[in-house]
Amino acid sequence: MQIKLADSCGFCFGVKRAIRLAESNRDSITMGELIHNHRETERLREGFGVRIANSICEIASNSRVIIRTHGIERETRAKLGEITQDIIDATCPYVTKPQKIAETMSGEGYFVVIYGDRMHPEVKGVLSYAGERAAVVADAKELLSIKTGDRVALISQTTKAISSFNLIASALLERVSELRIFKTICNATFENQEATRNLAKEVDMMIIVGGKNSSNTKQLYTIAKEVCSQSYLIEDATELQAQWFSGKSVCGISAGASTPDWIINEVIKKAKDF
């Protein structure tokens, strides 16, 4: 099997930074999963003693705590500050940005619309900075049920698709008199999406590697599937199935921003042998 890897895929700047912080702070606790990749967080636990706390109640006083790349809610951050002062903020700077925008826009009286998955920790975090007059929408249709008032600020989860974001902006424009649009989708997302789309056009099948709870990975899978119907989403090489490769000659591989190289390499190695 011939393998082609996407020109841009895998670890982004924010994830690399967070892992560096975790590796250099042995035996610390991450507030939620540091990144959306079980095997990598498992590696950090085994190799560096970095454990995950799923709730603030699990954190003992004065522990060293690392805030996850996706950021945490404002209230959680405040409570954390009462438990410990030893906090390392691994929130991706591209996530801190929409948090700050949400806070500023809310302060200036704008209704804040966030395009994203309302159950995703990044979105929960950003929403917590947006005050009472705010809503999360998954698509333009969801705007219909929301009363936004006449002055609206629109931001996006960093890992969403720009095409849907633009549709939401256009739908908002129809109904408000002032609209502020902040394109907070990060560059790594743009580049990985573009590279995945291009690669999917020239292969017989696509494998997307990444956490199934990873927003940007799911987005890559959606894009690959649009272009190449034979696309599969896996967390690691153990999920590869021989029948996917039957009758195919070129396999494209891409990976989410939270997928480490060692997992991608395992997948490449195994896929080659089919």
Place this chain on the structure above:
Amino acid sequence: MQIKLADSCGFCFGVKRAIRLAESNRDSITMGELIHNHRETERLREGFGVRIANSICEIASNSRVIIRTHGIERETRAKLGEITQDIIDATCPYVTKPQKIAETMSGEGYFVVIYGDRMHPEVKGVLSYAGERAAVVADAKELLSIKTGDRVALISQTTKAISSFNLIASALLERVSELRIFKTICNATFENQEATRNLAKEVDMMIIVGGKNSSNTKQLYTIAKEVCSQSYLIEDATELQAQWFSGKSVCGISAGASTPDWIINEVIKKAKDF
């Protein structure tokens, strides 16, 4: 001939206000044409001694000067202040708004895009408040030749069509990372356009009455023409032509925001007789 008048047409709030100011300030000078209607400004000259100065050089010291509904350029306003302190500002408040937005946005470092006719006095006025980093565009295509940078504020001439404004907003959104959109098209424009569009659907022919240099009148004519091919733009009843009415039974009439009722009534009266 059966005549139907548009549900909303003729003098808007800003024009009524300006004429009230002119009538109550006999023998004053207007800086440019107070409104875009020659016959009405002629009436103000004959009945109230209100003359038009086309340039600041024509204004004697300490004259009473009325600023036109469309506003004037910032530099002209400053020079005017050196010639006289007796200034009455008849700038429509809906025009003052985009002037202020242009000034604020420019001050905050945004590139200012103005959708409008670059030769129109209102647009010249608004542009003068937007600083160096600003451009006027007549449509989305014109954006291609402009370097805007990454943070852009978009405003509109008060009398343009919202559909084109939204197209420009969408085109800008494709290329900038932060976009502020201010819908500065005024309500009277919306209402007159909507009423003209509705009327044009149910008649055999349309007459649009208004100054041929009036932006909102021209816009009404464009809209009428889109729906009803037999549409005509006239400044007053003298321009009506018998052959337009031949074989028609219902004539719709609409008028720009600067067209006085007495001109509309003359047109109705004459059209009825065809």
